[in-house]
Amino acid sequence: AQSVTQLDSQVPVFEEAPVELRCNYSSSVSVYLFWYVQYPNQGLQLLLKYLSGSTLVKGINGFEAEFNKSQTSFHLRKPSVHISDTAEYFCAAGKTSYDKVIFGPGTSLSVIP
Amino acid sequence: DAGITQSPRHKVTETGTPVTLRCHQTENHRYMYWYRQDPGHGLRLIHYSYGVKDTDKGEVSDGYSVSRSKTEDFLLTLESATSSQTSVYFCAISESGDNHGYTFGSGTRLTVV
Numbered sequence: 001a002q003s004v005t006q007l008d009s010q011v012p013v014f015e016e017a018p019v020e021l022r023c024n025y026s027s028s029v030s031v032y033l034f035w036y037v038q039y040p041n042q043g044l045q046l047l048l049k050y051l052s053g054s055t056l057v058k059g060i061n062g063f064e065a066e067f068n069k070s071q072t073s074f075h076l077r078k079p080s081v082h083i084s085d086t087a088e089y090f091c092a093a094g095k096t097s098y099d100k101v102i103f104g105p106g107t108s109l110s111v112i113p
Numbered sequence: 114d115a116g117i118t119q120s121p122r123h124k125v126t127e128t129g130t131p132v133t134l135r136c137h138q139t140e141n142h143r144y145m146y147w148y149r150q151d152p153g154h155g156l157r158l159i160h161y162s163y164g165v166k167d168t169d170k171g172e173v174s175d176g177y178s179v180s181r182s183k184t185e186d187f188l189l190t191l192e193s194a195t196s197s198q199t200s201v202y203f204c205a206i207s208e209s210g211d212n213h214g215y216t217f218g219s220g221t222r223l224t225v226v
Contacts, residue, residue: 004155034214043203043217044156051213090155100146100171101215103155 004093004104012110013081021076021107023065023091033074034092034101035065044090050074061085086111116140119204119218126225132191134221136204138184144207145187146215147171147179149200156203162187194225 007022025031032051036044048059055067065076074091088108094101116139126132136145144163148156148171158171160179168179176198180188191198201222205215 009153036217041219043219044205044215045217046214049214100158100161103148103157105153105155 004091004102006089006091006104006107008107009105010108010110012112014112015083016080018079019077019081019085019109021089021091021109023074023076023104025072025074025091025093027072027093027095032094032101033065033067035059035063035074035076036090036092036103037061038088038090038106040087047076047089081109081111083111083113085109117204117206117216117218119202119221121221122219123222124224126194126223128195128225129193132194132223134189134191134202134204134223136187136189136218138187138206140206140208140216141184142206142208142216143184144209145181146205146207147177147187147189148203148205149173149198150203150220151200159189159202191223194223196225199223199225 003026005024013019034049035047037047038044047063048057050057050067058064063078067074088106090106091104092101118137120135146161147159150156157173159177162168162181178190201220203220204218207215
């Protein structure tokens, strides 16, 4: 069965430092991969998505993610974080275009001034 | 906003009572979804719809039912609320299925006492 793992439940990082949030998925076939962000008391917002093509995907707010098929990973990165990046981040994966996506448990990013 | 609203935003109800949550969209999107969000579990799919009167179960559908009589409205009913259904419920919409990502509503916080 498809599953999504986010290895870190909480990630504290100082302002202007780089950050990487890790995501691994289980699949033996092609996948669709997503990162969503949830700010406090809000719904989820799509940050970026990988459907096919270039393995480096750029999203909103300066975030990017790299699809690594051999390691079944889709880690999210940002070279310099801001206080406003403090939020919950969810990785999600779908096996085919008609499968329901599966969400990971989330990573809470806290940016420290 | 993306044209998706959930009502009510907050509700407290007693064990054993029926509860209906409403999701309304103005985007004319075909696909609609109900998720619940609980700490440590990320988002789990309850039910989804791929058109008027076309619905199907997700991974945690027990105790829930849905209806979609119009494109714009997707109702989630807790037939007899239990304390385990205390959660935050999110509705999501998608224009063309899962591989393009979802737009989420702001959520309904339901407390069953």
